[in-house]
Amino acid sequence: MLKEDTDIPLASLPVEAFKSHLRLGTGFASDVVQDEVLESFLRAAMAAVEARTGKALIARDFTWRIVGWRRGDVQVLPLGPVSAVSAVRRVYGDGSEAVVEAGLYRLVQDLHVPRIESAGAMLPTIPTGGAVEIAFTAGFGAWDAVPADLRQAVMLLAAHYYEFRGETGLGEGCMPFGVSSLLARYRNLRLGMGQ
Known part of the structure; x- marks a missing residue:
């Protein structure tokens, strides 16, 4: 969503x-x-x-909530161009949240396929029954x-x-x-x- x-x-x-x-x-x-x-x-x-x-x-802020990564090492974002990812949060089944350390992923800016990629082997795991929220800024300005x-x-x-x-x-x-x-x-x- x-x-x-x-x-x-x-x-x-x-x-x-x-x-x-x-x-x-x-x-x-x-x-x-x-x-x-x-x-x-x-x-x-x-x-x-x-x-x-x-x-x-026009540039503005969005939050995208997903329940599973498309691939374990990269996730394409739904809009471009993305200028910044301000936070990635794990959302647990009970509604509690935990911010994912920014060093575990990086933004790859691309007009057509902006994405976050793992800084290691895999993106952080998504909690069972939970989700991940990615907060980002998209738009040309x-x-x-x-x-x-x-x-x-x-x-x-x-x-x-x-x-x-x-x-x-x-x-x-x-x-x-x-x-x-x-x-x-x-x-x-x-x-x-x-x-």
Whole structure:
């Protein structure tokens, strides 16, 4: 189970850039009347892009809880890019926790396959009936640090949501071609049973 520990604050969202992208009129008594709607479309577009690519756009903290290692010596993390692993905790069946010594594992930073690897032969054992929680920071940084093509994909998709906000006949999983082509190079290629 992946949990987002920190939300993206409104100040970090490119609402003004999105207004420019949409070419909304300015100079009215209240230019912020649509900000809440625009924010919701931006958040939805960012969530869709992150889900499609497996990349966190704006950096924030996550906790991932697993009940077993995929392999004993390495564990691929569910999002990239990961800049730091702040803690690995064993969670026992009774709910108690113990922090795993940081010297027993190391972060391997990779855009597509970030992972923690054992510093020895094996990653720490997971307690019977328990789990491991990995706390990490993922994302490119602030909005300006996100690659330009991913920023453009978010803007195009948010604009699509805005323009077709009343449309209910679109198929599930519908994503405009221009957005899909911008995201293609960031999608993980999975070969052989998710390895």
